[in-house]
Amino acid sequence: MKGLSKSFGDLEVLKNINMEIEKGKVVTIMGPSGSGKTTLLRCLNALEEPTTGEFHFEDGFHVNFNQKLKKQDLLTLRRKSGMVFQSYNLFPHKTALENVTEGPLVVQKRDQQAVIEQAKRLLTKVGLQDKMDLYPYQLSGGQQQRVGIARALAIEPELMLFDEPTSALDPELVGDVLNVIKELANEGWTMAVVTHEVQFATEVSDHVIFMDGGYIVEQGTPQKVLTNPREERTQQFLQRILRPSL
């Protein structure tokens, strides 16, 4: 990704962002509230259309946002990533299983039997084998978020995007969701995760991006950014979230 910027009206929320997400690697994005983390993630699958910038993919596909985005490119771009939302956004009128099968069946028109098999496998993987026929309102937050993860995986994306997947959850439910994400990391999924969980980020990520005020302030390995941050703003931020009582 090169020279990405995004403005809402006069407000420039992302400023000349350059980053790379390597295949099979996990990138975590951290930073204070309002720094543009969500916006960055949403740009990655064009839920927000960047004002300027380019994406290049390994397979040669590329989009240039300086020109008007073509509908076909938009759909191709979305097809490449699966999004897990902070507030789950499950389809309330569909069961857990139907939530997962919706994309593959309706959009990708894959074989129904195979899709259902795959959905069951994914739901089992996230620990919901006995909740498949329940509606979202019958599930806890943590369970809903795990359905959200299965739904995103089902479209077989190249890149998984997570926007603070645990911040709407009660503390005792956070672990289940983080474990699922860790497992995905071990399986070699390429992922970009926005999170405030420093410990989780240290364990799971290959690359950490620290953002503030729409800029990337610092990026590198977790050791570099989280353990021995060079920038003052990173240090301050880490101090604040590691010792929230101060």
Added chain:
Amino acid sequence: MFLLNNTFVFTITEGTAGWELIKQAFWPMVEGGIKYTIPLTLISFAVGLLLALLTAVMRLSRSRIVRAPAAFYVSAIRGTPMIVQLFIVFYGLPNIGLTIEPFPSAVIAFSLNVGAYASEVIRASISSIPKGQWEAGYTVGMTNGTTLRRIILPQAARVSVPPLSNTFISLVKDTSLASLILVAELFRQAREIAARTYEFLILYIEAAFLYWIICFILTVLQELIERRLERYIAK
């Protein structure tokens, strides 16, 4: 012209009164209800809903050129009396060589009417679905149209049922206006018999009672539909 083809009505004459009159007037009215009031309501509502859906989607479009005609239509229908619309279709259009029978005239006017009012209901319920639902649709790869059809409308339908049921029940009652353009519906029958017997009070109360029964049945149906649509919502 479309005249009362109901000979039964004419056997009731001045002097018939009380229970006898109520009994004799009952079948012509029920027949008017079954042959005209109910079909007129059902057809107009179905056509009107399709119009309403189209109009609502047009009004939510990003393009002004698409929005404008829909907004014009809704404004024109909501800003003019139903009875005037009926008269324009039935009595007015013949002046430009377009003569339409009473029943189809009524269907046209009522469909246009339902289309305008229901489009506002549908538009509001589409807007009430959180933006995150659209986005969730996009992220599993759906286009705007597919997201609308698969994700948004099923949820909007649930929100729409109570206000649309009200539109429907109003429509049942409004069809009595079709009596003014010679449709032999329930109220027209009541008026015919009343004109013959001068028993206005009894006959109009009887007509009112029949409308009430229809609306009561509809209210029960409405509750059944609402309960069915709410099965995926926390109680």
